[in-house]
Amino acid sequence: MHVQVDGARQQVCCTGCGAAANWIRDAGLADYYRLRDSAGGRVALATTDYSAWDRADVQADHAIETPQGREITVVCEGMHCAACAWLIDHALRREPGVSDAGANAVTGRVRIAWDPERTPLSQVLARLAALGYRPHLAQGEAAERERRRERNRMIARLGVAALGATQAMMFAEALYLDTANEMAPATRDFFRWITFLVSTPVVFFSGWPFIAGMATELRERRPGMDTLVASSVLLAYFASLVETLRGGAHVWFDAAVMFVLFLLAARFLERMARRQASARLDTLARAQPALAWRETAGGREQVPVSALSAGDVVQVAAGDTVPADGELIGDAAALDESLLTGEATAVDKQAGDALYAGSTCREAPLRLRVQRTGSDTRLSQLVRAVDRAQASRPRVAHFADAVARRFVVSLFVVAGLVFWAWWQVQPERAFEIALAVLVVSCPCALSLAVPTALATAHGTLARWGVLALGADALENLARADVVVLDKTGTLTLGQPRLLHAEAIEGDIGQWRRIAAALECNAGHPLALAFALPDGPVATAVRTVPGQGVQGEVDGRAYRLGRADYAAGRADDGALWLGDGARALARFETTDPVRPEAGEAVAALRELGLQPRLVSGDGATRVAAVADQLGITDVASRQSPEDKLAIVRALQANGHRVLAVGDGLNDAPVLAGADVSVAMAGGAPLAHRSADLVLAGPSLLRLPQSVRLARRTRRIIGQNLAWALAYNVVALPFAALGWVSPGLAALGMAASSLIVTANALRLGRPHGELA
Template identity: 65%
Template sequence: MRDAHGVGEGCFHCSEALPPSAAVARIDGQPRRFCCDGCAAAAQWIRDADLVDYYRLRTEPGGRAATDLEAQLAAFDRDDVQASHVRQVDGGREVTVLTDGMRCAACAWLIDRAVARERGVLEVVANAVTGRIRIVWDPARTTLSAPLRRLAGLGYVPYLAGGIARERERRAQRNRDLVRMGIAGLASMQAMMFAEALYLDIYQQMPVATRDFLRWITFLVSTPVVFWCGWPFIAGMLRELRNHRLGMDTLIASSTLLAYFASVFETVRGGTHVWYDAAVMFVFLLLGARMLEQRARRIAVAQVDTLARARPALATRELADGGREVVPTAALAVGDVACVAAGDTVPADGVLLDEPARFEEALLTGEAHPVRRVPGDTVFAGTVCREAPARIRIEQVGTGTRLSQLEAMVERAQSHRPRAAQLADAVSSRFVAGILVVAALVYLGWRIHDPSRALEVTLALLVISCPCALSLAVPTALAVAHGALAKLGVLATDPDAMGSLAAATDLVFDKTGTLGSGRPTLARVEAFGVLDVEDATGIAAALERDSLHPIARAFDGQDVGMTVSGVEERPGLGLAGNVGGRAWRLGRADFAAGRVDDGALWLGDGATAAARFTLEEPLREDAGDAVAALRRLGLDVHLSSGDAATSVTTFGERLGIAHVAARQSPEDKLAGVRALQADGRVVAMVGDGLNDAPVLAGADVSIAIGSGAALAHRAAGLVLTAPSLLRIPAAVRLARRTRAIVRQNLAWALGYNIVAIPLAAAGLVTPWVAALGMALSSLIVTLNALRLARSPEP
């Protein structure tokens, strides 16, 4: 039930549950109940400031007023904190802070008015859509913490995050583009209005003075459009010419400058035609098309921006005497203990101490629900602590965190150009060269046939043939697709991975840690000779201590601290090393104990058996659904594992996988993939371990499980950041849609040019119509590519 002010039963300010002894205050002439004194004080301040309209206008409850943030707010005044987030402006300083509590326009309205009343605050702009608040203040009159204290007191807890500089530069670039486009749009309307009067003078009855006046006015209007609004294209042409290549900017700028200077020449000499309208329309329409392209690219890099902003700028560090201090996140070092309050973001990778806690990992893994972690579990930077505070011993900082590694993988993939995009660029370059030759021939032909129209027809040909659509067809679609792929929880590390995945005919799964849960358990332990079960388990746990293989998880909690040295991993066989001064082997029976392989895990010295471990690994919950979805997509699914035949066959039968191979070494797995490729199949491989790296690198496209080894990630073209295998068929569907969109875009771009160029060469298209057609062509391929942003969730 909601009251007249738009909040439900609960605290009048934040709508949270009321305690038995709720605080009460009179607001707007009526007694209201609050969950705490902080919310009551915030409401009273709003009343005293005559801003009670906030409660009438809001559509969502406010945030709970914070009263225990003094240490964090005081840290905002430190020079080392402000150094990377604050910039100097006329009359003061500017900072952009984020808040999660701003949920509606009324919140932004309240923040604008409340913070603006603080002493020394020069300007406040709150954006309810992005959750950002820009504050300009005079440091001679107030500290930054003062207006932020007011924000927190109203329930809008401020915090700094990474990516501010990138966002500021993007905002400045967007503003420049909007100004360029706005000026070009206004000038285009004026130029077209003047040109219309000249076009309608069919019988040449307009006085020469009037005609020249309209032309000179159009010249004045067009000049800033061509040389300022169109400067990005001119600058691009200069870069292309310096690099000795012809591209889209060369054709755009040369067409625009040809129309402009030819018009100036005709204006000065009093010639028959001018084409100012075509020049300004060309610039305006191309700016619009380029802004749409940039929007598509912003959608593609949204995941990178989200990752960058997820790293908090401040962290609370525990001191040796038990006290706490707020420091920049960059000041954290390995071994420090970070204190994370409920609702705050983890600043660095570390191990959870003391008590179990739940962490929201949606950003890193796509997992929608908070995940419960117990002491000893690893928690990652960028995840959000929920329900209860946590203490974390830092183990990775800076670029070593998983958050930074994911960010680097996405940026690396997006900075590379796939082969398809490189091919489109090469075609565009040759196309431009060919069009310039054709334009010269068309000009000569029209000079012979009708000299008065030679320049007009040539100009229309150059404009209508601009390969914008061809140049945008592939990269725009791939950029949007990579952004959609990241939202699915799949990161591309190889720019060509999407194309290969779309063409895949066979998909090969590893078993342990891939189709299996990755958490095998010890079902039975048998000891032989002088060792008892505890000693044998302790030796095995010591050998597995630093292993990343999923089998090592079966010995979690069994390590008794035995000294170990010289551990080596023998891919497909097991581990060898010295424990307590004695050489041991752990792995297959023929490798560890000199016995016939029976599928169990054996401990021995290579000739004599000391213990036998029977492991059980359950299926991943979604493995069956994922395999069924892949088969529905027409893929042949294979299972290739280094485990024993009995275990692998059982897995295959439970999942309905007909093609099963057991006891496969890394070389055997790679040979199996090569055999499929030799039959003309396109093979995708899914794995997670170090021993999967060779076959991941050898497959046409490879997918590494995000929780697996770093070497596997480097060898793979795609990395699953989430544990769900259902993201694999979702990625296949997206890759196939991307391939279809790219083909549609290329077909449109080529078809458009095949039809448009002959029409222009025949003199059937005027320059301004050519500009419109070219812009519409670019618009069509961009909008078609943006369809990929609406990819369904797995």
């Protein structure tokens, strides 16, 4: 199919895109094709029905009332560049009843203000979809509105600062050019008072965040960067006002406003950079859909996700997002869990397998029995985990803050000494030079060096499906030199299969059913090897770490585990069923090694981490896995206490230990290691004990995370070194009178931007896996 655009015949892929192109052309918006830098999204032939979005219960949690009607924010697929945002803005504003529209190509969000009395929301969204931008209801809209208000306030402050600083510097230039002192006093006073008028809103409106921050720091008796910034600005402002009133020789209004402008610009860019680094949080927060199709006795109904409860059966169409955690019922399905795990390959699921909110249904529709909703879903837990990680304050951040606080106090002392020294030589320059000392050495870069790097690194980890839960997780991971690996569920898939079953007495079928009952609620991966569709129920079940499990079935006590624990025999590496003294059955199981385990172990060895395999399994199976992966340092039949003792011995020899595990018996060693990683499918106790959690199944994320942790440490070191070196070098130049206050403000802002740009390199790590 072809369409005419700007007099040229252009080919389109389908009639849907042809209709969109014709509408864009007829609406006078053909500039979109000139402005865009990437192809638009394909328009589906079948238009989605958005009538459910007109319901009050759907809009209740997403739309807000405004004087002109209502306002809502949606997330759009297919928005690639600024031209897409331009087209959406202009197209929606042409719709009847739409009073305003604003699209953000970075976040993919579109804000729509409309009058529901004139047009329904579904009609506006249908136009959006007809252009190739499929809308979804945005989650976390209250937080997004607050971020938008904060950003708008900062933009307004920055605009006032830019306008006021430009005018103030222009008037100050007229005074500087009067080198022969030929300007009439009245004219000079006029320029000073005009400069005072344009500087006042810059200082007290644009500079208010620094003044408010200074008040907080002084109230808490913790002087920091805001104290230094605000005091410098206010000193320059009020000293200039005094000089203006008394007709003195110098004023420094231009220095005050330049300081505010440059620092505000640096802070704005730093926050934008951290917002970009935290985009993963925003993506996770909006991944869960707002609507779901719930089955009813008479068919199905579309309801808000908040209305779902455990036990509901939900239908998910191909291409749609799973709305809640639950189990798959009916036919097998393929799901894209990349948002949660960082792995792009679709995961095949069978009936009874767990499905997670935020996953995308691929190829064919599925049915889901809901188990957890809202804040209980794995998706919500990931959001909270990433949020906590980015808000954490590791040791290096506390160190930087402590240095900055001491530096601020010292700087005031140095500025006072510089003022006194110059007062003895050139009193007329004393204040100006002391002010330059305060400004040029402001530790802004020092305060930004660590948090910007950590926020970027945590955003990258989250994109990979690695969640850093401990405040010092990255720092400790970068220093690790030994890795202690569990076998089952870590190096292996944690999907054991029964190879051989032998009855010592009685019927093996009966013993298998009893073993399945014992393992059913034991929380051990071996339950998969004994799983049966129906069977007896075990009571008084208790897991003995490193030994096995015991319980009662039909009033009789049984044990399943090591031979010496379950059957009173010598340990042979197999699983035995008995009563503690008498053997009833013997089982042999196997667990496939992860396909990427060998590559992961080799990568860890290349990074200088010595691998050690420490497992509670039998010697034969542990040795087989170790030989397959090339691990020479092996320990088998280790209890949780034995594993912890191995870690303590390594630490006593000066090693920094990275422990990786997944089971209940790994919790002590995960807690005792210098840094620990829990696998995604591991026990909740293991997750709580770990510093990091691999949300995805790939073990290759482990060496990736080590590389990123080491890069983060290097970049933090570079930032701290640069910030300290800049202050050490700049301070003498300012003290000698070679740097004006205005130039000092420019240098300080440039220093802050350098450390921010350096930290952002962590968002594009080398060797990232697809």
